[in-house]
Amino acid sequence: xxxxxxxxxxxxxxxxxxxxxxxxxxxxxxxxxxxxxxxxxxxxxxxxxxxxxxxxxxxxxxxxxxxxxxxxxxxxxxxxxxxxxxxxxxxxxxxxxxxxxxxxxxxxxxxxxxxxxxxxxxxxxxxxxxxxxxxxxxxxxxxxxxxxxxxxxxxxxxxxxxxxxxxxxxxxxxxxxxxx
Amino acid sequence: xxxxxxxxxxxxxxxxxxxxxxxxxxxxxxxxxxxxxxxxxxxxxxxxxxxxxxxxxxxxxxxxxxxxxxxxxxxxxxxxxxxxxxxxxxxxxxxxxxxxxxxxxxxxxxxxxxxxxxxxxxxxxxxxxxxxxxxxxxxxx
Amino acid sequence: xxxxxxxxxxxxxxxxxxxxxxxxxxxxxxxxxxxxxxxxxxxxxxxxxxxxxxxxxxxxxxxxxxxxxxxxxxxxxxxxxxxxxxxxxxxxxxxxxxxxxxxxxxxxxxxxxxxxxxxxxxxxxxxxxxxxxxxxxxxxxxxxxxxxxxxxxxxxxxxxxxxxxxxxxxxxxxxxxxxxxxxxxxxxxxxxxxxxxxxxxxxxxxxxxxxxxxxxxxxxxxxxxxxxxxxxxxxxxxxxxxxxxxxxxxxxxxxxx
Numbered sequence: 198x199x200x201x202x203x204x205x206x207x208x209x210x211x212x213x214x215x216x217x218x219x220x221x222x223x224x225x226x227x228x229x230x231x232x233x234x235x236x237x238x239x240x241x242x243x244x245x246x247x248x249x250x251x252x253x254x255x256x257x258x259x260x261x262x263x264x265x266x267x268x269x270x271x272x273x274x275x276x277x278x279x280x281x282x283x284x285x286x287x288x289x290x291x292x293x294x295x296x297x298x299x300x301x302x303x304x305x306x307x308x309x310x311x312x313x314x315x316x317x318x319x320x321x322x323x324x325x326x327x328x329x330x331x332x333x334x335x336x337x338x339x340x341x342x343x344x345x346x347x348x349x350x351x352x353x354x355x356x357x358x359x360x361x362x363x364x365x366x367x368x369x370x371x372x373x374x375x376x377x
Numbered sequence: 378x379x380x381x382x383x384x385x386x387x388x389x390x391x392x393x394x395x396x397x398x399x400x401x402x403x404x405x406x407x408x409x410x411x412x413x414x415x416x417x418x419x420x421x422x423x424x425x426x427x428x429x430x431x432x433x434x435x436x437x438x439x440x441x442x443x444x445x446x447x448x449x450x451x452x453x454x455x456x457x458x459x460x461x462x463x464x465x466x467x468x469x470x471x472x473x474x475x476x477x478x479x480x481x482x483x484x485x486x487x488x489x490x491x492x493x494x495x496x497x498x499x500x501x502x503x504x505x506x507x508x509x510x511x512x513x514x515x516x517x518x
Numbered sequence: 519x520x521x522x523x524x525x526x527x528x529x530x531x532x533x534x535x536x537x538x539x540x541x542x543x544x545x546x547x548x549x550x551x552x553x554x555x556x557x558x559x560x561x562x563x564x565x566x567x568x569x570x571x572x573x574x575x576x577x578x579x580x581x582x583x584x585x586x587x588x589x590x591x592x593x594x595x596x597x598x599x600x601x602x603x604x605x606x607x608x609x610x611x612x613x614x615x616x617x618x619x620x621x622x623x624x625x626x627x628x629x630x631x632x633x634x635x636x637x638x639x640x641x642x643x644x645x646x647x648x649x650x651x652x653x654x655x656x657x658x659x660x661x662x663x664x665x666x667x668x669x670x671x672x673x674x675x676x677x678x679x680x681x682x683x684x685x686x687x688x689x690x691x692x693x694x695x696x697x698x699x700x701x702x703x704x705x706x707x708x709x710x711x712x713x714x715x716x717x718x719x720x721x722x723x724x725x726x727x728x729x730x731x732x733x734x735x736x737x738x739x740x741x742x743x744x745x746x747x748x749x750x751x752x753x754x755x756x757x758x759x760x761x762x763x764x765x766x767x768x769x770x771x772x773x774x775x
Contacts, residue, residue, distance in 0.1 A: 200610035202705055203602065203680045205485070205652060207613050209645040210724075212487040214620055217641055222627065233623055240619040241612070248611065274612055302485040304499035331487065434661070452654050452661060453735045473655070480652035491647065509575070 204298075211299060215330050231333045238337020239344075246342035249273055262346045263290050270342060292339075299335060300356065303328055328356055381471075381508055382444060382460045385410070386479065388492045389454030391418035395495040399508065417458065421448065437469075451476055471508065478503050547577065551584050595658050598678025605656065605679065614708045621721060631718040638720070642727020643734075650732035653679060665761050666690070668738070669697050672729065672759075681705050689758075698745060699729075701755040712749045720744050726757055737765040 214234060223230040249270055256262040267279035271294075281293040332354040340352045383405070386395035393414035398404055405413070421435040428435075439446040445465060448458040449472035457472050457479070482500040483489050489497060548559050566572045576584065624634045653659075657675050662668040673685035683705060689698040706722050720726075726742035733740045739762040746752035 200682070200705060200708075201607040202610045202613045202682050204606040204608045205649065206680050207608050207616065208485055209649060210613065210616055210620070210641075212485075213641045213645055214616075215487065216644070217637065233627065237616070237619040237623050240622065241615045244615050244619075245611065273609055276608075302482065302499070303488065304482065304486055304497040432661075451651060453651055455651070473658075476651075477655040480655045484648040484651055506579075 208299070208302060211331070211334060214334065219330050227330070231330065234330065234333040235337035235340070238334040239341035240337075241334075242338035242341025242343075243345045244341075245273070245338070246270065246345040250346070256346060259288075259348055260284070262343065262348055263292075265346075266339060266342060267292055274338075297335075300328070300331060303331065329354075332356060380462045381465065382462070383410075384475070384504075384508070385414055385417070385456075385458050385460075386495065387414050387418050387456040387458075390492070391415055392492070394493065397504070417446075417448070418456065421450070421456065447472060449473065449476065455479075474507050475504065478507060544573070544576075595660065596656075596675075598657075598675040598684060601656055601675070601679045602682055607682075610682070610705050610708070614705055614710075617706055617724070618710060621719075625716065625719075631716060635718075635720050635723050638723035639727040639730075642724035642729075643731035644727075645724070646728035646731025646733075647735050649680070649728065650735045653732070664694065665738070665764075666694050666697075668733070668736075669699065669759060672732075673699050676732075677701070695761040697759055699757045699759060700746075701757070704748070704755050707749060710749060720747065721749050722747070722755065729757070729759060733759075739763045739765065 214237060215230075218230040218233050219227065223233070250265070253265070256265065263282065263284075267282050271277065271279050275294075275298050277294075277296070279292045280295045281291075283291040283293075336352040336354050340350060343350050343352075380400050382398070382400040384395070384397045384399070385393060388394045391414075393411050396407075396410045396414070424436045425433050435448070435450060437448055439448075440463065443463070444460050445463050445468070446458055446460050447468040448456060449469065450456045455476075457475055459468055459472065461468060478500060479495075482503055483495050483497055484491075486497050486499070489495070544563070548554060548562070554562075566576065621634070621638065624637055625631070628634050628637065653676055657671075657679060659671055659675065662671060669687045673687045677683055677685045681704075683701065683703045685699045685701045687697055687699055690696070704722065706725070710721065712719060712721060723744070726744065730740055730742045741760045741762055743758050743760075744756070745758050746754055746756035748755060
């Protein structure tokens, strides 16, 4: 088994990257913060895919590369595979992780829906956007890894039922720019 | 099996950041719980000074006719205390577990701001599991 | 055979065919708990045999809770190795590369190397003030008698628990308030080589921030500086930790205030 560090190291670092960019450097420009955080992920994904594909034959098509991300790559990072992979056969892939570790510590105020705040929808929205900040890094990782495998794509994430403890859905749409 | 009545967490400056009621006995409103917290914070500090033993870290157990109060203070100054039925076992271990849950589900939650009231669903869920009677018994092996 | 769960069978009734299957299932579940000894397993099943509700509870627990309840039940200070073996761990490569990419992004965004050093230190500080509680909760260390002991605990338990490596403490000054923490093996810098344009960069500055932040939370104001850095051509990583003042933990109000 390769070298390991405590999960807290990665968790703390990711939290701090987000707070550095989102709260300090670009406090009022979330889209800029997002781009920087994604760029950090992109580099990591790029480097990791280089290492994890070292002893593999070349991928014959996109699906094979995506499967590699879902299985081997994800297992190296999270000790589990992607739970569900869907595709529309036109270059869009949806990867779903039901228990995504990096969001597993994020929880919000359970009473937020019940409080009679001025504008509950705005409060909920700001929570969601904060959580969204934490998915740019993993999106960047996937994009970086795929681009290193020759697939140029855009990756976006959709988080649903965030505060729930048991199941955390995270799905990525991987939009391939050239058809299959 | 004896019952746990309530749990408090006080930050290092004496503010109540978490309060949970478990029993039906002695249910308190918000003001009362705040009062108990600040009273305990002061008593705890005074006890450190009055204690005849040097290097005393404050009251750990207060035994009354109708309840026991077990307190654990982390080295960083956060106090955790449970109020429970007299004679309830394994409370020191439970407080340690709660401290650990606090480090895992409160401090690692990116949205939690240090020293502020704790409003984390994951902490609530894990905490309610930990204080279940069965689980507390497991600590006493 | 599944020797250690015999007791359960006696309790549940030996006539039941399902019990054997159940026993195997429980045994399988137990063996997934890293670090649970045979004795520990025996204790746990014995306990479950007396409280059958616990079994149901056990199956619904996530693995890290099992670990915590069955192995990490508080029993006095633990060694760095023991803690590291029982915390959730991840691939170090991911950590190393993420840190590297962060430093690189900061260099691009901030341009000034000095400014990057400052940001890394700040990030470390913010991490340290939270991480200290996890450290205390999981290590069960008690109050250190003096700064010497504190430094040893950081080097032997702290570094081990989080980074999986141990450091050594040396170069004490006469009054015991200043020492060096020396790190031979540093996972932050695997695969790193600094380009010439980064002269003046303290690549691992996040570490000094973490130590400073963590110690501040236990009432010690410190100054942490790099003395040696392999990336700058030295033979080891050496951090100097200087105790500036120890804030007394007494009640802060005097009688006359």
